[in-house]
Amino acid sequence: MTGFGIKPGRFAIVGAAESTDIGTVPHLSSMGLALDGAVNALNDAGLRASDIDGLTVAHLPVGNVAQQLGIYPRWVDGTSIGGCSWLYHVRSAMAAIHAGYCSTVLIVYGESGRSHGTLPSAYDAARPGSIEQQFDLAYTGANISAALFGQPLVRYMATYGLTEAQIAMVPVVQREWAAKNPRAKLKTPTTVEDVLASPMIAWPIRRAMTCLVSDAGGAMVVTSAERARDFPKRPVYVLGSGSAIENGGCSPAGTRNPMEPDFIRTSGRDAFQSAGVSHADIDHLMIYDAFAHNPIFGLEGLGFVPIGEAAQFIEEGHTRPGGKLPMNTNGGGLAYAHSGAYGMLCMLEAVRQMRGEAAAQVPDAKTSLVHGWGGFWSACATIIFSNERP
């Protein structure tokens, strides 16, 4: 492999928080949720706005966020590639600090997916003349996400024999995690029968296989490991990271290998190689679950299990509480919260696990891998965290 310029543990998360309220928050827009999460993260780090000299924001105008927080950054990144954007921002923030462009980066997320979904935020793939508006959205029907995310799934079912009951096991297991989490939306247990009896969205995807629609915000502070010891909370080090993108957001039809996407393989490979750890070293896993089948494709794409075997791995209980690879321990987008672009909430659960302050804490977890998807089968980013500096 070619060397990565940033060695494992050179950078750390020193502040991290969600917005004060998540779920249904009608008194805040996407911007309001973002600002609330940002202030909580600054307080968590014991920092003032004037301590921040780098800012990243996805799907909101980065300049407006800077102005409204009273931050005057000398470096920004507004890369907006869907739900994995904030994982991508961790990578670019480390690179920027490494290059000397800034020293302390605030990564900001806010999305009023439930209460004010039509206000500026998230995707605008429907712009007249966009590739998606011309060639995808005319066909998707009202359930755009399910129609597009489902494309790789049905061919996979025909190829590997994945059944609807096996897909239904994903929300069943994640409800077990959500039951331990007071902030989770869906805390009651569910069964395969319940999932398969929920309303059809787009065959084979049913409502209980679909993420929630929530309001949420959150933010994190990234700085160098040398400075990380000076903060009130235990630093969470970044061991490694990866990312990749293949299309503009809506076009799974154009993805080279829909059942085995190259972008997740590239992202996962680079994360493991730059971290210098192997799959057996991962104690805790977050795989963005926009739909129940995303963790199935994620477990395989990241190399935790061979292709065609992830559903069996979940059925066998390896990802549930007490299993050998605890996954989506906040309950996931299926049961915790999901605003539309969920990657920041995945990372914040990983940070809580690494600090030892998660609602459903995995005992003795030292490493956490977070994987985010972006768009509808178009992009990925992966971060490997640890609470120990190598």
Next chain:
Amino acid sequence: MSLTPFALPETKPYWDAAAQDRLHIQRCHDCRKCYFPPAPVCPHCTSRNVVWEDMSGRATLYSYVITASPWPQWDMKPPFSVATIALEEGPRLLSTVVDCEQSPFALKIDMPLVATWRKFGDGPKLLCFRPTAENRQ
């Protein structure tokens, strides 16, 4: 959002042809590969030496879902398929399969299809696909 496709200079030949029931996309004159969506550069070899061609219309069903919600903007009633179509010439694109029972039993992965054009509601003619005559349910 407006569903009526808004053509750009780079995509207008596709939409002009669609209005005449022709599937017109680009082939790279250098590497000979076809590609989609329309663009002035071949994504396979970065050549700008590309030409428009009528495709055969022959294709297979790469994958799909069957949506359960109505689509009032196009006056489409469920169930209807949202499908990834693999053109015989190589590119894959999103479309729908018509003239076929909209069920997992009738819609078979890799089944042969042929292009057809339909108007939905007030929209323009859209490229759709139907089973080949020998494969009709």
